[in-house]
Amino acid sequence: MDVGRLWCGDRAELVADDMAILHLQIVMLAKLRRGEGFLLTWQGADEAGAPRSVWVHPAADVYFEFDAPPQDPVDSHLLQRLMVEANGSRGIRLDRHGHLAALGVPGESAEI
Numbered sequence: 109m110d111v112g113r114l115w116c117g118d119r120a121e122l123v124a125d126d127m128a129i130l131h132l133q134i135v136m137l138a139k140l141r142r143g144e145g146f147l148l149t150w151q152g153a154d155e156a157g158a159p160r161s162v163w164v165h166p167a168a169d170v171y172f173e174f175d176a177p178p179q180d181p182v183d184s185h186l187l188q189r190l191m192v193e194a195n196g197s198r199g200i201r202l203d204r205h206g207h208l209a210a211l212g213v214p215g216e217s218a219e220i
Contacts, residue, residue, distance in 0.1 A: 110125065110126040110174065110175035110176045110178075111123060111124070111125060111126065111175050112124060112125065112126040112128070112129030112130070112172065112173060112174045112175060113129070113171075113172070113173040114129055114132060114133075114170070114171070114172055114173075115169075115170070115171040115173075116148065116162045116164055116168055116169070116170055117162070117168060117169055118169070120160065120162040122148070122150050122160075122202070122206075123206060124150075124202060124206035124207075124208075125206065126174045126175055126176065126178045127178055127180055128202070128206060128207065128208050129172060129173075129174060130174070130178045130182065131182065131183065131186055131187060131190060131208065132148075132172075132190070132200065132208075133172045134182065134187060135187060135190040135191055135194055135200070136148075136164060136170060136194075138191070139164075139191075139194055140164070140165075140166050140168075140170070143166050144166075144194075145163055145164060145165035145166065146163075146164055146194040146195070146199050146200065147161055147162075147163055147164075147197075147198065147199025147200070148161065148162050148164050148199055148200050148201075149161040149198075149199060149200070149201045149202070150201070150202035150206070151202065151203065151204040151206075157204060161199075186208065186210060189210035190208065190210050192210075193209070193210050
């Protein structure tokens, strides 16, 4: 699995697989182009694994990094689910394994 990174500002770093970062990038840029902010929450990388949240807004510095160019096609259904999450009060969420909560990974709770 290739690992990608997303930085929001100079303090918030999210590490997930490249395809998750690619889907986040598409949705985030769509929201930001429209001048819309949203909440992004993920499990921290420290030992405690405490949830981290950041309010992503049009004036925020956002950086994306990929280990390798993603080869798989973009999942339009996942993009739609992520956009619904981004528009909701809980925002976009990733579980403790770096999976997008919108995927609803079987056997895992989508809760943070």
